[in-house]
Amino acid sequence: MAEPNGGNGRGATLEEVARAAGVSRATVSRVVNGNTKVSPAVRRLVEREVARLGYVPNPAARSLVTRRSQSVGLVIGEPAARLFEDPFFPRLIRSIGAELASRELQLVLLMPLSPAEESRIERYLTAGHVDSVLLVSLHGDDPLPAALARRGIPVVVGGRPPASADVSYVDVDNVQGARSAVEHLLKRGRRVVATIAGPLDMGAGTDRLAGYRQALDAAGRQRDAGLEAVGDFTQHGGESAMRRILAARPDVDGVFAASDLMAAGAIRALREAGRRVPDDVALVGFDDSPIATTTEPQLTSVRQPIEEMGREMVRLLDHARPAGGVARRVVLATQLVPRHSSEGGPAS
Amino acid sequence: MAEPNGGNGRGATLEEVARAAGVSRATVSRVVNGNTKVSPAVRRLVEREVARLGYVPNPAARSLVTRRSQSVGLVIGEPAARLFEDPFFPRLIRSIGAELASRELQLVLLMPLSPAEESRIERYLTAGHVDSVLLVSLHGDDPLPAALARRGIPVVVGGRPPASADVSYVDVDNVQGARSAVEHLLKRGRRVVATIAGPLDMGAGTDRLAGYRQALDAAGRQRDAGLEAVGDFTQHGGESAMRRILAARPDVDGVFAASDLMAAGAIRALREAGRRVPDDVALVGFDDSPIATTTEPQLTSVRQPIEEMGREMVRLLDHARPAGGVARRVVLATQLVPRHSSEGGPAS
DNA sequence: TCGAACGGTGAGAGCGCTCTCACGATTGCG
DNA sequence: CGCAATCGTGAGAGCGCTCTCACCGTTCGA
Numbered sequence: 001m002a003e004p005n006g007g008n009g010r011g012a013t014l015e016e017v018a019r020a021a022g023v024s025r026a027t028v029s030r031v032v033n034g035n036t037k038v039s040p041a042v043r044r045l046v047e048r049e050v051a052r053l054g055y056v057p058n059p060a061a062r063s064l065v066t067r068r069s070q071s072v073g074l075v076i077g078e079p080a081a082r083l084f085e086d087p088f089f090p091r092l093i094r095s096i097g098a099e100l101a102s103r104e105l106q107l108v109l110l111m112p113l114s115p116a117e118e119s120r121i122e123r124y125l126t127a128g129h130v131d132s133v134l135l136v137s138l139h140g141d142d143p144l145p146a147a148l149a150r151r152g153i154p155v156v157v158g159g160r161p162p163a164s165a166d167v168s169y170v171d172v173d174n175v176q177g178a179r180s181a182v183e184h185l186l187k188r189g190r191r192v193v194a195t196i197a198g199p200l201d202m203g204a205g206t207d208r209l210a211g212y213r214q215a216l217d218a219a220g221r222q223r224d225a226g227l228e229a230v231g232d233f234t235q236h237g238g239e240s241a242m243r244r245i246l247a248a249r250p251d252v253d254g255v256f257a258a259s260d261l262m263a264a265g266a267i268r269a270l271r272e273a274g275r276r277v278p279d280d281v282a283l284v285g286f287d288d289s290p291i292a293t294t295t296e297p298q299l300t301s302v303r304q305p306i307e308e309m310g311r312e313m314v315r316l317l318d319h320a321r322p323a324g325g326v327a328r329r330v331v332l333a334t335q336l337v338p339r340h341s342s343e344g345g346p347a348s
Numbered sequence: 349m350a351e352p353n354g355g356n357g358r359g360a361t362l363e364e365v366a367r368a369a370g371v372s373r374a375t376v377s378r379v380v381n382g383n384t385k386v387s388p389a390v391r392r393l394v395e396r397e398v399a400r401l402g403y404v405p406n407p408a409a410r411s412l413v414t415r416r417s418q419s420v421g422l423v424i425g426e427p428a429a430r431l432f433e434d435p436f437f438p439r440l441i442r443s444i445g446a447e448l449a450s451r452e453l454q455l456v457l458l459m460p461l462s463p464a465e466e467s468r469i470e471r472y473l474t475a476g477h478v479d480s481v482l483l484v485s486l487h488g489d490d491p492l493p494a495a496l497a498r499r500g501i502p503v504v505v506g507g508r509p510p511a512s513a514d515v516s517y518v519d520v521d522n523v524q525g526a527r528s529a530v531e532h533l534l535k536r537g538r539r540v541v542a543t544i545a546g547p548l549d550m551g552a553g554t555d556r557l558a559g560y561r562q563a564l565d566a567a568g569r570q571r572d573a574g575l576e577a578v579g580d581f582t583q584h585g586g587e588s589a590m591r592r593i594l595a596a597r598p599d600v601d602g603v604f605a606a607s608d609l610m611a612a613g614a615i616r617a618l619r620e621a622g623r624r625v626p627d628d629v630a631l632v633g634f635d636d637s638p639i640a641t642t643t644e645p646q647l648t649s650v651r652q653p654i655e656e657m658g659r660e661m662v663r664l665l666d667h668a669r670p671a672g673g674v675a676r677r678v679v680l681a682t683q684l685v686p687r688h689s690s691e692g693g694p695a696s
Numbered sequence: 697t698c699g700a701a702c703g704g705t706g707a708g709a710g711c712g713c714t715c716t717c718a719c720g721a722t723t724g725c726g
Numbered sequence: 727c728g729c730a731a732t733c734g735t736g737a738g739a740g741c742g743c744t745c746t747c748a749c750c751g752t753t754c755g756a
Contacts, residue, residue: 011476013712024736029714039734056475060411061712064741069408071456083438085638090431090438097459106472108419109457111445124454127404128359235638264642290433290583294612296644361742372706377744387704409742412711 012053021049032057071106072317073130075121075144078137082233083111085261087289088306092136092158095310103314105131118144126151132317134158140201156316158309160203168319168328170312172304174204177334178211179218181256181284181302184336186219188344190254190282194227196241196266198258205230208258208286224249231262238262242269253281254342260285260292263299263341283341297340304334360401369397380405419454420665421478423469423492426485430581431459433609435637436654437484440506443658444482451662453479466492474499480665482506488549504664506657508551516667518660518678520652522552525682526559527566529604529632529650532684534567536692538602538630542575544589544614546606553578556606556634572597579610586610590617601629602690608633608640611647611689631689645688652682 014032018025023042030036031046032055038046049055063069074096076089083089097107108130112118125133125148133148136158145167148155157169178195185193195212198205209228216223226248231237238257242265245252257263263285267277275281277297285292288303312330319328362380366373371390378384379394380403386394397403411417422444424437431437445455456478460466473481473496480502483493486509493515496503505517526543533541543560546553557576564571574596579585586605590613593600605611611633615625623629625645633640636651660678667676 011474014714015712025713026715026736026738027734030735033714037734042734056471058412058712059475059477060408060417061741062714063408064406064412064712064743065714067741083442085435087433087435093457094431094459097457098461101461101465101468106477107457109441109445109455111442113446113449117449120449120452123404126359127407129407129454235642291639291642294583294639294642362744363742373743374706374708374745375704378705381744385703390704406742409711410744412713412742413744415711 012055073133091306095307099314170330174207175211177302178208179215182215185254193254196257233259235265238265242266260287260289300342360403421481439654443655447662516676522555523559525650526556527563530563533602541602544605581607583613586613590614608635608637648690
């Protein structure tokens with residue numbers, strides 16, 4: 001790692017490399033970008049000078065002419081509480097980062113913390129800092145996807161957007177996942193099955209609730225508003241939702257929580273109320289997050305392929321390239337992972 | 349949000365705004381950057397055209413001449429396992445992001461997943477994509493800080509770097525935090541206190557171990573290699589470390605784990621071995637992460653001010669600006685948060 | 697009353713790169 | 727053996743911005 005210019009922070013330019021190698025700027029550019037043909041002799045010569053001078057292309061200059069930044073924005077529109085607790089985000093970020101890296105793309109992380117931030121972020125994204133945008137955890141009818149589409153910026157959303165606009169998205173099969181969780185409880189003889197739903201302004205919230213209802217309907221069970229409490233995906237939200245359910249329906253003997261975090265909160269509320277898990281109340285979570293093996297008892301949960309989701313989002317970005325194209329949807333399967341929290345039948 | 353050019357993805361340029369407003373490019377630039385004096389009349393005129401045309405400065409062009417990118421790289425050199433489980437990282441990332449945003453800086457997230465990635469990341473950082481770099485969770489003697497310093501790129505490290513080079517860093521007082529945890533256990537009458545240490549190639553690992561030893565020495569207690577087991581900050585690592593301790597010293601009645609995750613693992617190992625927490629073995633963790641309130645019993649833990657750490661790292665970046673300057677160190681205090689896992693004295 | 701000082705504005709160079717186009721040298725084909 | 731096609735290379739324009747410098751009109755002090 002020689003630094004002929006004394007490490008002054010000013011890297012060598014194409015021009016300098018060209019002069020040192022006795023060729024033109026264009027030729028050096030060709031070697032560096034390796035696309036067009038250059039004679040082997042010249043190529044070797046240039047490569048040597050590039051190495052010797054520690055030449056690294058100036059991204060701003062390149063970006064100015066190519067109109068590409070080789071970076072992708074990831075917007076996480078999630079309130080702080082869940083972001084901190086839920087391993088969902090680190091896992092997703094990580095898989096997205098890895099998949100982008102394999103395409104020589106960089107990840108720029110954007111977290112709107114306030115309405116003011118939102119407009120700052122929109123400006124950032126539309127200014128050309130990024131070539132495309134990934135959006136996760138959209139709430140309500142966020143105007144961002146449409147605003148970006150209008151500017152011609154490719155967008156892929158993670159999780160079905162509530163206002164299912166004309167955007168590409170990757171989602172897991174929340175309806176089916178929730179349904180299988182509830183069916184699991186029913187199959188084990190639970191008679192009064194409640195649900196702690198996620199926020200109803202998110203696809204993951206409404207879809208998991210829909211799956212719960214479908215399972216009850218299919219089994220010919222009575223539904224009851226007292227058996228449905230809405231949480232916010234956090235532990236605290238799950239805890240208070242469970243309390244509400246216990247108050248409305250003390251006879252509850254099975255609960256499907258739309259996230260593991262909320263299930264963990266439910267365990268606390270149940271314990272506080274003197275109910276044993278799974279003996280008195282069986283419990284199934286969603287996510288199969290690490291927390292599922294930390295709780296006592298360990299949590300039966302619906303696994304969703306988070307890494308696959310991240311990877312798929314990046315892949316959709318590729319397809320979004322040619323002229324907008326049609327919106328694509330990818331829906332990934334989930335899988336029930338049985339653990340202790342739903343063991344045994346009722347003490348019949 | 350008018351888009352006079354039909355949303356073709358090509359934003360208006362300075363030139364176009366200037367022509368529309370009947371002024372020169374330089375004047376528009378002055379208005380947009382708001383530094384030098386422009387007459388109020390002209391300013392209003394230009395601002396109107398900027399709004400009408402939806403002008404947003406081209407970051408590449410600006411960056412090319414200013415030699416600044418207005419973005420900051422955050423390198424997280426942490427293996428996947430811990431990154432997924434530990435809320436430490438989301439919290440840190442979030443606070444750093446917020447603090448950067450308030451300075452109109454953007455966060456670019458870099459996660460080296462392989463040795464090949466590392467060199468790609470080094471190239472990325474030295475190419476001028478970012479103005480400065482934040483490094484977190486450095487292991488061993490990572491060459492990155494030195495390489496960046498050589499290129500004149502300001503660097504701030506989170507957590508004392510193992511090879512304490514001439515870099516600025518922000519750290520929590522791990523020695524004192526660990527010491528207070530162990531003193532807490534001793535004060536409550538525990539006689540055989542073990543520790544589950546973090547990786548010894550990290551400052552947080554060695555410092556917390558040092559604090560443990562200091563506390564024992566100060567209390568005149570015998571140290572024993574059998575009472576020190578090394579983990580990797582993960583739950584799984586903590587579990588197997590706890591097993592090793594139980595095997596070597598079945599008489600252990602107090603454990604300080606260098607992370608909450610490892611403490612959670614220790615609980616499982618203890619339960620498996622038929623020991624009750626805190627009755628038979630009292631336990632203290634480190635981090636005061638959300639998991640501390642999820643475990644049964646809830647975990648006494650040493651709180652570290654993660655958000656403050658992120659904020660302080662960004663602040664140090666400011667000071668790093670003028671010509672390298674001397675390296676600064678900021679050490680933040682920790683605080684013991686008592687919960688059930690260390691309650692009661694031994695059954696004496 | 698006159699020159700100096702100053703505030704507002706425009707002209708123009710240039711940041712480092714890519715890419716088109718032109719050009720000379722080599723090759724292939726009839 | 728001549729002409730066209732091909733290949734490797736260089737010249738030069740231009741991406742959109744900032745910033746220096748020069749210029750003009752006004753104001754102010756002596």
